[in-house]
Structure formats: C-alpha cells, structure tokens
Amino acid sequence: MASTTTTVPSAGPVAGSRSFLSRLRQGDEIAHIITFLFAVSVVLVTLLLVFDLWQGSALPRHKFGFDFFRTSVWDPIFDHFGALPFIYGTLVTATVSLLIAVPLGIGAAIFLAELAPARVSDTLEFFIDLLAAVPSVIYGLLGVFIVVPLMRQYIQPALKHSFGFLPLFQGPAYGVGFLTAGIVLAIMVIPYIISVSREVLLSVPRDQREAALSLGATRWESTWKVVVPFARGGILGSIFLALARALGETMAVTMVIGNTPAISASLFSSGYSIAAVIANELTEATSNLHYQSLIELGLALFLLTFVLNGLARLLIVATSQRGAGMGNA
C-alpha cells in the first residue's frame, strides 16, 4: 500500500505565474477551499468529540478522582460510583476472547498466507471479509439463542467436571457470563486478526522462506521460526486491533454477559462491561453525577482504544515497510 502512493505534483511554477483572479475563475481556488472545509470538519468533529467527553465527565472526575477506577460500589441511589466491576468485566472478557482468537486467527492466517494456493486463499479471504461485516447485534442474537444454551447444557458442565478444582470454573452454570461473552467476542474478532496477519505474512520477502528451506528446515520450521518472527510486529498489531475492538464491543456483550456489576473469580458468573453499562443506563441515569459517571466510562474506553489503535497501526506499518524494503533491495 505504502509503496503505491504517489505524490501529486504541485502546480508550483504554473500557479505562481497566474493571477489569483484567473485561478479563481477557473474554479481551482473554490474547489480547494470547499474540499478543505470538508476535510477540516473531520478534524473539528473529532476534537469536539474528545472535548465533549472530557467536559461531560467533569463532575465525577472532580468528586471521585482516581478512586473512580479503584472502588467497586456502583450505587445510583446514594450517588456513589466506582467503576471497578465494569473494568474487570471488560478486561476479563477481552482476555478470554484473545486466548481463543489469537491461536485460531494466527493459525488460519498462516494457512491462508503460506499454504493455500492464491485462488483458495483469496476465496477464503473473501468469506473472512464477509464475516467481518456481520453486525454485532447478529452475533448477540446467535449468542443469546445458540451459544448460551450450549454453554449451559454442555460446555460449562463439562468444564466443571474436568477443571472444577480451578476457581475459574466453579459455581452454578447459568449459561450467561464472562466465559460466554469471551467466546462470542472471540468469534467476532477472529476475522480482524486473520485479515491483518495474512497481509503482514504475505509482505514477508520470499528470500526469507527460501533461505530457511535451503538450510534444510521443514516447511513448518521455515514458517514458524523465520516467517512468523519476521512478521511478529504486524501480527502483534493485529492482536491490538482485535483487543481494541473487543474492549469497545457493546451489543453482543450486553446480550450475553448477564449484566450484574460483580467481581468474581469464576468465569461462569455473570458480570458487566463498560460498554454494556453505558448502553443500559445512559438514557435512564437518575442524577447528573450518574450520567456524567457513564460519560467518564466512555472517555476511559475511548482513551484505551485510542492508544491500542495507535500502537497497532505503528506496528503494522513498520512491519510491512520492513518487508517491502528488503524485498526491493
């Protein structure tokens, strides 16, 4: 991508020799100004969004300070708000989802980039792209009616039977909860990991593979010990993208996490996530402090995804350029 970008030649000497009026008549200046206004509006809207979140969360920021993120009492009646259960729920579900999605996604990406013939790889990638286009509420729908009953009747009892001695898999199996939300999230983020990792793996120069194979490595050894380490940064980037997506996901999580503000070591128990509590309570906030506390949660979510997306982009671009640079050399 980066290698195909072309710089537009500036109309330097020509523009200078014509008067402003004649350029105006030809419409260049007008077109410039109009398109500039549209482009700048994007920046303004983004700044306004950040400002709005910051200003809208002034009350709880002053009243609770950092305790907002450390205390776990969320009580609209006595106007005391601590966000720990939501942060806990968000982090736990995101972790579970990555534990499932990362091996599956990277495995699939390796297959698509290294093994499958180009035509098969492109066809499968087409399906993966379609999968990425499935809206989250559909995942929620399937989560509620397919995954939850499945978890309650088969998977959770089985896990309890085999690993019940771990605190992770104790307590009653309701079906809804951290584990279910994590699994649904995993299904949602896998396409992101696959698409980006595949791109990054494909950008690894051919010489790397050939060098490893010529030294007597098996196909898997050349892939796992040479190609994947070469693309390490970009793959990490794809994981960050997936994490950002998992943290901010609302509908699917709201529908299967159980919506109980509790912290529990068991993955079977129901919990709550940041996005879910905003979705459920924002329009029903009882007091101004309640409303603004929810906005502060939104601000926290925004900052988290902002940092993760930025890191991901840096890593992906750096890795692709490394591949391109060596390929051209």
Next chain:
Amino acid sequence: MNSRLRWRKFVSGFMLAMTGVCALVSVSVLFLILGYLVFHGGTSISWNFFTKLPAPVGETGGGMANAILGSGKLLLLAALIGVPVGFFGAIYLAEFSGSTTAFVVRYAADLLNGVPSIVIGIFAYSLVVLPFKHFSTLSGGFALGLMMIPITLRSTEEFLRAVPNALREAAMALGASKSKTIATVIVPAAYRGILTAVLLAFARVAGETAPLLFTAFGNRFWSQGWNQPTAALPEMIYRYAISPYDDWHRQAWAAGLVLLGLILIINIVARAILSRGIAVPRT
C-alpha cells in the same frame, strides 16, 4: 531417514494441517451464522413482516415495516452526512493538501474510525438529543453519518491516489485547470473504487445498534417525522431478542436474516464492482 528427521517432518505436517483446521473453523462460522438465521428466521419471514406494524404484546403476528422504513431514513441521513464529507475530504487529501494538513486530517479520521460505536452514541446524545430534548431520527442519522465519514474518506483517498499521475499530467498538459482535471479525469477514473468505498461504509453502519440506543431510541409505531424517535432493524433485533416472548424471538430471527442478507448483498455487490477492474493500472 533417521528418527529425528521423521519427527520433524511429522511435526511439520501436523502443524500445517492444524493451520488448515483453524482456517476451516474460522470460515465455517460464516456458514453457521447464515444457516442458523435461515433455519430460524426463514419460516418467520412473510409478507406481513415487511408491511405490518409490530403487534401488541400477547398477540402473534405483526411485522417490522416501521423498523425497515426507519432504517432506510437513518441510512439516508447517514449517507447525506458521511458521503459528501468523506468524498470531498478525500479529494482534498489526495489532490490539494500539503503533507502536514493531510497528516492531521488522516490522523483525525483514523482516530474517529477507532472510536467504539457506543462512544459515538454518547456524543450524538449529548450533542443532538439533549439540546432538542427528545430522541429523534435526526440524531440517529447524525451518529451513523459520523461513523461513515472516516471509512468513506480513507478508502476514497486510497483509490484517488491509485490514479496514475500520467492522467493528471495529460489533462493539465491539455490546458485543463486542476478542478476540471479532478472532475473530468481523476474522479471518473476512480469511480468504481469510490462507489465500493461508499457501499462498504453504508453496509458497515447499516448494522450498527449501539449508537441508536440513545438517539433513534426505537418506536413501536410509525415515526411521525424526522425529529421523532424511530425504530430501526438492528435496534428491533436487540429489543426483541432480549424480550421474554417467543413470538418476538421468532421475529428477531427474521429481522436478523433480513438485515444480514442486506449487508452481505451490499458487500458482495461492492466487491464485484471493484473486481470488474478500475481502469487504472497499479504502479
């Protein structure tokens, strides 16, 4: 062949087979989703689903005509905001801007693209719903339009940049002004790509639910105007799926099938348009 080598070959074959299994599992999810939706939703889709209002609680039947119309109105508004800003912004980035402004605009667009949809919902709520003091179609369209901007902008810019410089130079050498070059040469050369970008952005926001919860809000009747709350398909799926009524669950499946069908068709059409080839060689 010694045993060490045999072991290494076995590991290689096994692990590569496992990656194939990973790919198969990941792709099969799409077909599982489609299968379940057709199985559960297919039987509930009828003429009534598209033409009737939701039935009162306890009565079976009824449809989602208001939600379908509502989604249409919301998407129209979203397109009115997202397409012009994305399109003209992209022209500025690809044809006019210096590198600093371009960096700032691109950065802002990427930032906006990464904002979780629920946060966009909060923004639209505090910016449009609170001042007007009620939920409205307008605020929902605003939220969706905001989400369309960065997607349209970034991909349109990519396609404009893919137009070879030779075309620009040829047009200018014939004496065309820059704006004339853009309007008659560059945009037509990239129009398939731009159309694809717009369609994909459209498909992406068509399924968004989270920002609509605080803005369009939902409505069990026809929406009475642009400043009144309205139902939308994704929002109805959510409310019906978490309800306790069997008949509503049936309708949620049907709505899910309609929504997903629509989104997948737009996606496939968009990609088909692109693969017919932009008349532009890539170098």
